Amino acid sequence: MCLAIPSKIVELRGPGLAVADTLGTTRLVSxxxxxEPPSVGDYVIxxxxxxxxxxxxxxxxxxxxxFLDLLGTDDDA
Amino acid sequence: xxxxxxxxxxxNALRDPKRAKxxxxxxxxxxxxxxxxxxVCGGHTRTIVRYGLEQLLPKEISFLHGPGCxxxxxxxxxxxxxxxxxxxxxxxxxxxxxxxxxPGSSGSLLQARASGCxxxxxxxxLDVLALAKQNPKKTVVFFAIGFETxxxxxxxxxxxxxxxGIQNVKVLVNHVLVAPAIEALLKxxxxxxxxFIAPGHVCTITxxxxxxxxxxxxxxxxxxxxxxxxxxxxxxHNLLGMIANKETGVKIAYTRxxxxxxxxxxxxxxxxxxxxxxxxxxxGLGNIPKSALRLKHExxxxxxxxxxxxxxxxxxxxxxEACLCGEVLKGNAKPSECxxxxxxxxxxxxxGACMVSSEGACGIYFRYKGRVPA
Ligand code: SF4
Numbered sequence: 001m002c003l004a005i006p007s008k009i010v011e012l013r014g015p016g017l018a019v020a021d022t023l024g025t026t027r028l029v030s031x032x033x034x035x036e037p038p039s040v041g042d043y044v045i046x047x048x049x050x051x052x053x054x055x056x057x058x059x060x061x062x063x064x065x066x067f068l069d070l071l072g073t074d075d076d077a
Numbered sequence: 078x079x080x081x082x083x084x085x086x087x088x089n090a091l092r093d094p095k096r097a098k099x100x101x102x103x104x105x106x107x108x109x110x111x112x113x114x115x116x117v118c119g120g121h122t123r124t125i126v127r128y129g130l131e132q133l134l135p136k137e138i139s140f141l142h143g144p145g146c147x148x149x150x151x152x153x154x155x156x157x158x159x160x161x162x163x164x165x166x167x168x169x170x171x172x173x174x175x176x177x178x179x180p181g182s183s184g185s186l187l188q189a190r191a192s193g194c195x196x197x198x199x200x201x202x203l204d205v206l207a208l209a210k211q212n213p214k215k216t217v218v219f220f221a222i223g224f225e226t227x228x229x230x231x232x233x234x235x236x237x238x239x240x241x242g243i244q245n246v247k248v249l250v251n252h253v254l255v256a257p258a259i260e261a262l263l264k265x266x267x268x269x270x271x272x273f274i275a276p277g278h279v280c281t282i283t284x285x286x287x288x289x290x291x292x293x294x295x296x297x298x299x300x301x302x303x304x305x306x307x308x309x310x311x312x313x314h315n316l317l318g319m320i321a322n323k324e325t326g327v328k329i330a331y332t333r334x335x336x337x338x339x340x341x342x343x344x345x346x347x348x349x350x351x352x353x354x355x356x357x358x359x360x361g362l363g364n365i366p367k368s369a370l371r372l373k374h375e376x377x378x379x380x381x382x383x384x385x386x387x388x389x390x391x392x393x394x395x396x397x398e399a400c401l402c403g404e405v406l407k408g409n410a411k412p413s414e415c416x417x418x419x420x421x422x423x424x425x426x427x428x429g430a431c432m433v434s435s436e437g438a439c440g441i442y443f444r445y446k447g448r449v450p451a
Contacts, residue, residue: 004120004277004304006084023084030203032233033343043084045281045334048173048223049201050230052343053281053334057087060333064307068096071103 006043006057020046091305092128100310101133107317108135113269114316115262115408117255118276119146119436120304126445128306138313141269141408144258144362145276147223148175148434149406152360154393155251156181159220161388162249162381163194169212171205172220174198178424178433182394186220202234209238209246218381219248225287226278228252228370229343232350235379247381250371252351255279256287257368258359262407263295270408272316274309275301277331282347284339285327292325303331350376360396360430361403402429405438412439419443 007020013028018038020029030050031037038044044051090096116122122142125131131140144150160181163170170186177187177198190196195215199205202219209217221231231248238246255276262268275288280301288299298319302312312330319328329335350373357369372380382389396402399417404410412418412431422428424440431437435444 005088008084023088027200028203030201030230030233032236033229033340033346035340035342045278047226047278048230049203050233052226052229052278053340055333057084057333061087061090063332064090064096067311068099071099 004045006055007046007051009038009040009042009044009051012037012040018051020044020051022046088305091303091307093307097133097306097310100307100314104138104310104314104317105135107314107321108137109321111137111139112271112317112320113139113141114272114274114313115141115143115270116274116302116309117143117145117259118274118279119149119434119438119441120277121145121274121302121309122438123436123441124304124306124309126441130306130309134313142405142411142438143273143408144262144359144406145224145255145279146406146431146434146436146438147227147253148173148179149402149430149437150253150258150359150362151176151179151222151251151430152358152393153181153396154358154391155222155249156185157183157393158382158389159186159249160184160189160194161390162218162220162385163189163196165385165388167215168195169208169215169217170194170196170220171199171208171217172196173200173222175434175436176220176222178427179430180427182392202230205234205246206237206241206243209243213245216245216247219246220251221248222251224253224255224276224279225282225347226276228351229282229340229346232346235350235376236346238379244378247379247384248372249381250351252370253357253359254287254353254368254370256291257365258362259288260291260295261362261365261368263291263297265407270297272297272320273299274312274316275299275327277301277303277308277334280329280331280335280339282340282343284335284337285329286339288327292327296325298325299327301327301329301331301335303334349373359406361406397428400429402431402439405431412442413446415439419446 007022011019351370401415431439
């Protein structure tokens with residue numbers, strides 16, 4: 001049921017609808033549950049056709065690598 | 078180089094063996110005593126089994142698979158209700174795909190469909206709206222299952238119906254709440270659970286609030302995790318740190334998708350349309366007080382349970398005795414301990430609901446069974 005893969009908003013279709021791209025597959029999603037409407041290019045998490053949260057993959061990737069640096073284990077070459 | 082914002086490269090990083098190895102090293106350093114960790118959500122179970130994480134981790138760490146599979150916990154009598162509705166003329170029953178194969182007392186929805194009932198598989202409550210518009214002379218009943226993640230989507234469907242004046246939609250509400258089920262497990266005699274990987278997308282909606290009282294009453298650490306291998310390992314790393322420091326409470330490792338306060342708009346949808354049932358029976362777990370939602374009285378016009386009260390019978394059969402789903406859902410048994418697993422019970426011909434769903438432990442073990450330790 002849960003689609004954990006971040007999906008990219010590629011087109012806004014009022015009212016409260018958008019087209020989202022999940023790894024190349026596009027589908028119509030509802031934006032009704034988002035606090036603020038996203039813009040084209042934003043990433044969201046989709047659950048049964050509803051965007052339930054916005055997220056920033058780039059930010060998340062940086063957090064991840066920062067965490068690894070802090071761990072201080074071997075660097076990946 | 079692929080741009081960093083790109084989804085594929087992001088996923089590759091979350092599944093990157095090199096990064097995972099570094100995190101595994103840190104986990105090994107933190108591991109001392111044997112520890113039993115329940116991953117609540119079926120999505121977590123799938124990642125753990127699919128990537129063989131248990132085999133990569135120190136043997137002191139064991140996973141207990143939890144009840145977080147909505148298809149699995151929906152009890153037989155609710156499937157029977159859906160089958161009874163589907164048999165009504167002039168009615169279209171809409172359901173998410175996984176529910177189709179779940180055995181009821183007198184067959185599944187799939188069998189009902191084969192015998193001529195109008196049952197449509199939908200991917201989303203949005204599709205229910207479309208079905209209602211395409212079939213203005215029929216009533217479309219949505220068989221709504223799922224946890225706090227899904228309940229707001231059902232509510233949003235009803236809100237759209239109100240806004241657009243659509244009157245031929247009703248819902249059979251089976252939405253359940255995670256925290257009361259976790260509490261039921263913690264209350265069991267001899268509960269072996271030391272710590273919890275809390276469900277990522279439930280917390281996207283609810284935030285940490287439902288789990289805070291459990292963490293403090295039962296003195297357990299909870300960490301909210303995402304669904305990629307990195308996320309599970311990071312959650313585990315946080316949990317082991319909390320265990321080492323004798324900390325309890327709820328932490329979020331899935332920061333990219335979960336805010337401490339959750340999603341207030343989605344919560345307000347739940348609040349507006351639903352209230353909490355006194356009690357609800359979960360498959361395998363039995364009756365759990367205040368563990369499910371129903372439509373508020375003012376929205377009775379949408380409530381299939383009220384509108385068709387006369388068609389439901391109360392003589393559902395018990396689950397087959399040989400099926401260990403109940404124990405599997407409580408984390409007390411692994412699917413492979415069930416005598417029917419992979420023999421009399423397969424995803425094509427399931428005996429229990431845990432085999433049907435892609436989030437059910439039996440279905441997951443079956444699909445990836447080469448990676449499960451004997
Ligand atoms: S393998 Fe089938 S019969 Fe056994 S516990 Fe799982 S669902 Fe039930």
